Amino acid sequence: MSEEKVIRYGFPFVARFEWSVGFLMERFIKSLVDKKILAAKCPSCGYTYVPPRSRCGKCYAQLGETNLVELSGKGKLVGYTIAHVELDGSGNFRDLEKPRVIGAIKLEGADSTIFMPLEEVDPKEVKEGMEVEVKWRDEMKGPVDFAFRPVR
Amino acid sequence: MRRVAIVGYAQTQHQFDMDKTREDMVFEVVKEALLDAGISREEVDTVITSSSDFLDGRTISSVFLSMAAGAYLKDESKAEEDGTSAVWYAFMKILAGTHDVALVEAHTQASTFNPHLVSFYTLDPLFDRQVGLLNDIAAAAIQARMYMSAYGVSEEEIARVAVKNLLNAAKNPNAHRKIPDVTVEEVLSSKLYYHPIRELMMSPLSDGACALVLASEEKARKITDNPVWIEGVGCCQDFYLRDRDLLKLGSLEKAARDAYEMAGVRDPLTELDLFEVSEKFAHEELMIYEALGLCRRGKGKILLEKGLTEKDGEIPVNPSGGALGADPVCATGLVRIVEAAKQIRGEADGYQVSGVRKALAHGQFGICAQKNWVFILGGER
Numbered sequence: 249m250s251e252e253k254v255i256r257y258g259f260p261f262v263a264r265f266e267w268s269v270g271f272l273m274e275r276f277i278k279s280l281v282d283k284k285i286l287a288a289k290c291p292s293c294g295y296t297y298v299p300p301r302s303r304c305g306k307c308y309a310q311l312g313e314t315n316l317v318e319l320s321g322k323g324k325l326v327g328y329t330i331a332h333v334e335l336d337g338s339g340n341f342r343d344l345e346k347p348r349v350i351g352a353i354k355l356e357g358a359d360s361t362i363f364m365p366l367e368e369v370d371p372k373e374v375k376e377g378m379e380v381e382v383k384w385r386d387e388m389k390g391p392v393d394f395a396f397r398p399v400r
Numbered sequence: 401m402r403r404v405a406i407v408g409y410a411q412t413q414h415q416f417d418m419d420k421t422r423e424d425m426v427f428e429v430v431k432e433a434l435l436d437a438g439i440s441r442e443e444v445d446t447v448i449t450s451s452s453d454f455l456d457g458r459t460i461s462s463v464f465l466s467m468a469a470g471a472y473l474k475d476e477s478k479a480e481e482d483g484t485s486a487v488w489y490a491f492m493k494i495l496a497g498t499h500d501v502a503l504v505e506a507h508t509q510a511s512t513f514n515p516h517l518v519s520f521y522t523l524d525p526l527f528d529r530q531v532g533l534l535n536d537i538a539a540a541a542i543q544a545r546m547y548m549s550a551y552g553v554s555e556e557e558i559a560r561v562a563v564k565n566l567l568n569a570a571k572n573p574n575a576h577r578k579i580p581d582v583t584v585e586e587v588l589s590s591k592l593y594y595h596p597i598r599e600l601m602m603s604p605l606s607d608g609a610c611a612l613v614l615a616s617e618e619k620a621r622k623i624t625d626n627p628v629w630i631e632g633v634g635c636c637q638d639f640y641l642r643d644r645d646l647l648k649l650g651s652l653e654k655a656a657r658d659a660y661e662m663a664g665v666r667d668p669l670t671e672l673d674l675f676e677v678s679e680k681f682a683h684e685e686l687m688i689y690e691a692l693g694l695c696r697r698g699k700g701k702i703l704l705e706k707g708l709t710e711k712d713g714e715i716p717v718n719p720s721g722g723a724l725g726a727d728p729v730c731a732t733g734l735v736r737i738v739e740a741a742k743q744i745r746g747e748a749d750g751y752q753v754s755g756v757r758k759a760l761a762h763g764q765f766g767i768c769a770q771k772n773w774v775f776i777l778g779g780e781r
Contacts, residue, residue, distance in 0.1 A: 254419040256511075261457065269526055297643075299527050305643055327646070329541035330595040331533055339514035341593065350533050350594075352542050352646075360642040362527075363534045363542070376549055392530035 260338075272300040275316060277391045283384050285319045287358050298358040320356045321382035322399065327352035327361075330371045347371050351396055353380060368397040404494045405620035405627035406777070407613050408437025409738040414576035414608035414726035417511045422456065425609050426468035430505055433611035434470075437623055439501070444613070446499040447471035450479045450486040450506035450730045454518040469505050482506070482678070483610060483734025484635075484763030484773035490614050491630055500616045507609035508729035515605060515729050519767060524640070536767045537602060537681075541594035543646045543768050544683040548596070550647055551698035553686065555596045559587035560704055561682040562600050562724055568711055569721025571751045574735075576606045576726035587682075600724075601682040608728030610735045628741040631758075632663025632776035641767055649684075652691035652762070652772040659760075660693075663776035668693050672776070674743050674759040675709075675717040676736035679724060684769060685709075685717065688762065692774075711753060719743070719751050733763015737775055744779040 269277060276286045276299045288300030292309035298319060302311050328351045333341040351366035351374075366374065367383055379399040388394075410432035412418075412425060420428075426449075434441060447469050451461040462478040465471070475493075479486040483506025490502035508515070519536035523529045547553060566582045569575035579586070582600070590599040620627040636658070638644055638651035656668075665671050675692065679685035686700030694715060695703055703709050709717035718725075720739040723732050740759035742748045756779075763773040 253417065256417075265525070267525060273526055295643075305639055327542045327546040329538055329545060329597075331538060332592050332594065334533060335514075335517055335520055335535055337517075339517045341516075348533065350538050350542065352546070361646075362642060363539070364531055365533055376546070390530050392527055 270302055271313065272302050272311065272316065275313065276300050280388070280392065280394065285321055285355065285382060286316050287319050287355070288315050289317050291315055296358045297360050298355055298362060317357065319358060323353045323355035323380055323396070325351050325366065325374070325376060325378040325380050326354050327376060328366060328374055349374055351380065353396055365395040366397065367395045402495050402497065403617040404491050404614055404630045405617065406630070406737070406741045407615045407620050407623045407627055408433050408439070409610070409612045409741060410436055411574050411610040411731070411735055411738055412608045413574050414606040414728050416576065416605060416607060418509060418607040422507065422509055423464055423468045425509070425607070426465055426505060426507055429609040429611045430469050430503065433503070433613050437613040439613065439623060441470040444470065444474065444501050444503045446475040446490065446493050446502045448477050448479055448486040448490050448502065448504050450481070450483040450504070450734070451508065452480055452518065452730055454521060455508050455510070455513060455515060455729055457512050469503065475499065481730070481765040481771065482763040482773065483731050484737065484761070484775065487612060487614070487734065487737060487775065488633055488635055488773060491633060494614060494616050500619045502614040504612045504614065504734065505609065506731040506734040508731060509607040510605035510727070510729060511607050522767060537597055538594045539641060539767050540602075540681045540684070541597040544596055544681065546646055547683055547687065551701075553683075553701050555588060556584055557701045557704065558596060558601060558683045559584045561679070561685045562587045564704065564710060565679070565685070565718050565722045565724040566600070568719050568751060569725025572720045572725060573750070574726065575721045576608070577604045577724070597681060603680045603723040603727030606726045606728040608726060608731055610728070610731040610738055612734060612738060626745050627780065628744050629778045630775060631778045632659040632661070632665065634658030634662070634774045635772070637771045641770070644768070646768060648697060649687050649691040649769050649772065652688065652764070652769060652774070655772045655774045656692045659774040659776050663778070665776060668760070669715065672715075672758050672760050673756040674719065674740060674753055675715065675762070676720060676740045676759065677718060677722060677762040678733050678736055678764045679718070679722050680727065680764070680769070682724065685722070689717070692760065711751065716753050719748070719753055733761070733773060736761040736763060737777070740777050744777060
């Protein structure tokens with residue numbers, strides 16, 4: 249056996265998937281344009297999902313459009329991490345120019361936790377339990393593009 | 401109920417950038433497991449492999465593996481996710497009485513495609529993936545910080561888990577990441593990914609495979625005089641990340657309870673001699689102690705501090721080095737079963753723990769250990 253490595257050969261796999269977002273998620277995505285966050289409150293057990301779900305994972309009841317509720321956009325930071333790298337989309341990690349904060353946020357009126365960027369704050373100043381609020385983008389880069397910032 | 405035993409096993413020397421093809425790697429590990437059992441290919445009547453289409457880079461990842469695993473013209477199936485799920489499935493096939501000898505094989509060559517990107521693809525495509533920043537390491541980092549602040553655990557204490565397991569890995573010939581003189585300082589100065597998670601606090605990207613031969617009691621008695629019995633099994637799936645309490649491993653708690661009940665284990669702390677667990681991140685091992693009922697919630701660090709979970713401690717956890725020592729993704733939980741069986745059979749050369757009669761092996765899959773499998777194994781009394 250020689251010391252040299254056997255050659256490796258790679259080629260990209262490019263695929264574009266398309267999913268139906270479903271009725272409730274469609275309402276959620278459309279409402280983001282009007283700067284509104286919708287959640288779905290289970291009519292049976294009361295658990296409130298953000299983003300909305302059409303079937304309750306806790307009690308399996310069905311949720312419909314009448315179960316949609318609007319949230320205030322305010323919430324509490326229940327956890328966070330400071331990101332120093334990000335996935336580059338082709339399987340590698342690349343260093344971020346500036347560290348970014350990813351928050352685990354419990355929105356007022358919701359039971360699920362969402363994991364979103366926390367901006368306009370020095371990573372050293374971030375504290376668990378902080379009050380945060382939604383920060384809308386002037387121009388959304390995709391169907392789901394918003395962040396949070398500390399309430400001042 | 402029938403009894404089922406492990407009668408043979410093998411694993412590769414886990415490493416990155418293996419020269420061998422996936423098929424050669426699987427063929428060799430399967431051949432070695434059959435040799436270890438002392439049976440021929442013809443005696444196996446069902447073959448179950450475990451791999452992932454995304455990780456192997458091909459749909460139907462078991463394509464071309466039937467030859468490698470000796471499965472042509474046999475009952476053959478594939479269980480996705482961790483290899484422990486394939487063992488659970490093989491165990492049931494033997495219990496059902498339709499099969500007597502099963503071969504289980506699990507593998508991943510992480511050098512094919514970054515498993516962290518595959519984990520990213522398991523997130524909700526319509527929301528979490530749109531945000532872009534979240535992935536399995538980021539989620540584990542959020543969990544680690546929440547755990548640290550809820551229970552007053554420091555980064556040094558998390559790093560000590562990595563030091564314990566990497567020192568153990570250095571003595572395990574099959575382990576991938578070996579740093580025989582690793583220190584807390586070295587762990588804490590390794591590359592920072594998502595605070596507090598650094599390179600040496602997460603499992604390495606490994607290429608590797610593992611194989612196991614299972615047999616019904618009747619067959620096992622003929623094959624070996626040193627069978628390792630599967631005495632209890634538990635499997636549990638947790639809620640999706642957004643709807644889960646990240647401060648505990650709830651599905652592992654339930655899987656462990658079920659496995660203990662089936663095995664008749666009342667007090668794992670005194671009745672089990674050894675634990676092989678799949679800690680993909682260092683902080684997870686502390687949470688695993690708690691979920692397995694070895695200590696109260698938030699007290700995992702005390703077991704570590706007192707050295708109880710070291711190789712020579714009262715309740716050795718991961719004398720093989722665990723997932724921090726090698727993580728060939730789909731094979732990682734199966735390797736835990738093999739390592740536990742090895743200890744029971746007294747074959748862990750260089751890292752044997754004395755007097756192991758009953759041991760626990762754990763496998764996991766999914767972000768923040770969403771799904772967990774627990775096996776209780778026992779030797780001949």
